[in-house]
Amino acid sequence: MITVKEIEKLANLARIKLEEGEKDALTKEIDSILTYVDQIKKATVDIDFTPTAGVVHNVFREDFTVITSSSDREGILNEAPDREGDFIAVKKIIAQDFDE
Numbered sequence: 001m002i003t004v005k006e007i008e009k010l011a012n013l014a015r016i017k018l019e020e021g022e023k024d025a026l027t028k029e030i031d032s033i034l035t036y037v038d039q040i041k042k043a044t045v046d047i048d049f050t051p052t053a054g055v056v057h058n059v060f061r062e063d064f065t066v067i068t069s070s071s072d073r074e075g076i077l078n079e080a081p082d083r084e085g086d087f088i089a090v091k092k093i094i095a096q097d098f099d100e
Contacts, residue, residue: 002030 007026011018018026073086082089 002027002034 004023004027007018007023007030011023077083077086077088080088
């Protein structure tokens with residue numbers, strides 16, 4: 001059971017001001033909470049935590065698993081709006097230079 005003295009100490013640590021009526025009410029509330037926590041601690045639970053979900057596997061579309069060749073580099077580069085040599089050229093998105 002928690003005492004009014006302990007409530008006063010907690011209020012002091014938390015830097016809150018409590019009226020006498022609040023101290024009594026908090027004593028009852030915290031005591032009720034602690035009693036409930038003690039009941040939870042005493043509860044026995046028979047749960048088997050071994051995984052029983054069965055076999056897990058990825059599900060892919062039928063055409064997803066088909067491997068195709070992408071060796072048409074020139075064709076892909078020709079479809080790009082702009083290119084530099086063997087690379088697709090893109091607009092610079094970092095506008096700020098970070099000089100040290």
